[in-house]
Amino acid sequence: MRVAAGIFVAVALCAPTLAWSQTAAPPPQAAPAPAAAAQPPQPSRAACNNANALGVGRTVEIDTTGGPGFGFEHFKELDFLKDHEVVLTFDDGPWTENTPAVLKALADECTTGIFFEIGKHATYYPEIAKQVYAAGHTIGTHTWSHPDLTSKKLNDDQRKDEIEKGISAVKWALGGIAPAPFFRFPDLRHPPEMITYLGTRNIAIFSCDLDSFDFKARNAKQVEDVIFKKLAKQGKGIILMHDFHKHTAEALPSILHRLKSEGYKVVAMRAKAPVVSLPQYDEAILKEDKLQTVSQRPVSSVVTDVTQ
Numbered sequence: 001m002r003v004a005a006g007i008f009v010a011v012a013l014c015a016p017t018l019a020w021s022q023t024a025a026p027p028p029q030a031a032p033a034p035a036a037a038a039q040p041p042q043p044s045r046a047a048c049n050n051a052n053a054l055g056v057g058r059t060v061e062i063d064t065t066g067g068p069g070f071g072f073e074h075f076k077e078l079d080f081l082k083d084h085e086v087v088l089t090f091d092d093g094p095w096t097e098n099t100p101a102v103l104k105a106l107a108d109e110c111t112t113g114i115f116f117e118i119g120k121h122a123t124y125y126p127e128i129a130k131q132v133y134a135a136g137h138t139i140g141t142h143t144w145s146h147p148d149l150t151s152k153k154l155n156d157d158q159r160k161d162e163i164e165k166g167i168s169a170v171k172w173a174l175g176g177i178a179p180a181p182f183f184r185f186p187d188l189r190h191p192p193e194m195i196t197y198l199g200t201r202n203i204a205i206f207s208c209d210l211d212s213f214d215f216k217a218r219n220a221k222q223v224e225d226v227i228f229k230k231l232a233k234q235g236k237g238i239i240l241m242h243d244f245h246k247h248t249a250e251a252l253p254s255i256l257h258r259l260k261s262e263g264y265k266v267v268a269m270r271a272k273a274p275v276v277s278l279p280q281y282d283e284a285i286l287k288e289d290k291l292q293t294v295s296q297r298p299v300s301s302v303v304t305d306v307t308q
Contacts (some may be wrong), residue, residue, distance in 0.1 A: 029153035039177050039274065045136035048110035054256050055110045057085060057265025063272045065197030071207030071238045075189060081209075081236045084264050089206065090115035091142055092244035094121055094128035094173075101249035103135055109256040111266045112137050115243065116184040116206070119144040119169030123156060123288065126173035133174055138270055140206065141181030143164045150189040159194050161281075170290075178274035181204055203275060209237025212248070220251035227255060231264070242292045 048055060062068070069075030081087070088106075089111055094097040099115075102142065106113060114134050117139060122129045133139055144165035147154065154162075163183065170179045181203040185194070188207055198205055210230040214223045226288050227239060259266070 011130070013130065014124040035158045042138075042270065043134050043136050045110070045112060048108065050110055052106065052260070053108075053110035054260040054264075054266060056112055056268050059268040059270060061272050062182075062204055064204040065200050065203060067195070067201070069195075069205045069207065072209045073188060073211070074207035075205070081267060083235050084262075085236050085267050086231070086259065086264050087267050087269055088237060088241070089116065089184075089208065090114070090243040092146065092242045093117055093119065094125045094132060095244045096125060096128065098246055098249040099125075099128050099243045100131065100242040102252055103131060103137075105249070105252040105256060106137070107135060107142055108253065111256065112268045113266075114138045114140055114180075114182060114206070114269055116142040116182070117166075117170050117173075117179070118139045118142050118146050119166035119285075120146075121244075122170045122173035123285070126175075129170065129173040134178065138182065138268070139170060139174070139179040140184065141170050141179055141275075142184050142253075143186055144169060146186045148187060148189055149185055149194055150191050156193055156197075159191060159241050160197060163194065163198070164278050164281040165284060165285050165288075168277045168285045171277050172285045176296055178277055179275070180271035181275035182269075182271060185296065202273075204271075206238070208240035210234060211240045212242075214241050214245050214248045214251075217245075217247045217251075220247045220254070223247050223251040224255050224258070228258065228262075231262075248289075 045056075062304060068078055070078055072079070088111070090099075090102060093102075093115055094117055102113075115137055117132075119141065129139070141163075143149070143162040145162065147162060149159045149162060167179065171177065176221075182200070183198060183203050184206040185191075189209075190205070210227065212223055212227050213228075217223045217226070223241075227241075231237065241252075243249065297302060
């Protein structure tokens with residue numbers, strides 16, 4: 001399955017910057033996205049006070065023109081990782097307790113990841129979405145409600161609604177700051193028509209190189225074992241995890257420590273420009289939020305113990 005590729009334009013290292021490029025023409029149907037509205041710059045990661053931290057090996061900037069695809073599980077064209085380099089990605093957040101625990105583990109090791117957030121979850125926990133952004137991580141999107149977009153129960157307009165509403169919901173949760181034009185399909189199921197659509201929207205598509213299968217894990221050790229078994233075979237890769245899952249949050253400190261001890265480097269991926277949300281979906285989210293405030297938010301998002 002192929003996707004039109006407009007790819008990253010720069011690599012930033014701790015040493016002097018190296019600039020390089022690899023480009024390909026967007027598909028004929030791809031139109032330039034509207035200019036993004038001015039917004040605050042992405043916050044910087046906090047200064048690292050841990051001399052032995054995993055850290056960040058390098059940062060790459062992604063030009064998402066034409067909808068490039070990343071992750072060898074489905075997209076073979078863009079192999080930019082070097083041996084023993086990994087990208088840490090987390091799906092299905094933001095979520096109470098687990099996402100903050102993941103953020104702490106990353107902060108303790110002065111490293112970073114990409115968070116592919118579900119729009120509905122972002123409206124449940126906007127304060128946690130803001131924490132992810134404030135910590136300097138990249139935020140992408142993962143639909144509004146995590147349906148299987150290949151399902152025959154959905155038509156193309158409904159699939160587009162899921163994609164666009166998810167973008168607008170995360171933007172709302174971030175107080176009007178647009179996320180990156182990075183998108184991951186639920187369950188990595190890629191309808192060809194939606195790949196074409198994302199190309200016209202200049203949104204990059206993320207699969208993965210190795211799946212932790214943390215949603216199947218019985219405990220934290222199993223999450224770690226699956227990741228490192230695959231890394232031993234592949235030597236590098238975009239790692240798929242879920243900050244929604246307790247075992248992932250529990251496993252992450254050990255995973256990060258082991259990445260460091262085995263010589264792996266984390267690569268941060270940043271977008272050249274934020275995604276441009278569509279006004280009709282921004283407006284729809286405002287109406288949706290009014291409904292959720294009344295009746296749909298989880299109890300844990302409304303009622304918090306302060307004393308026991």
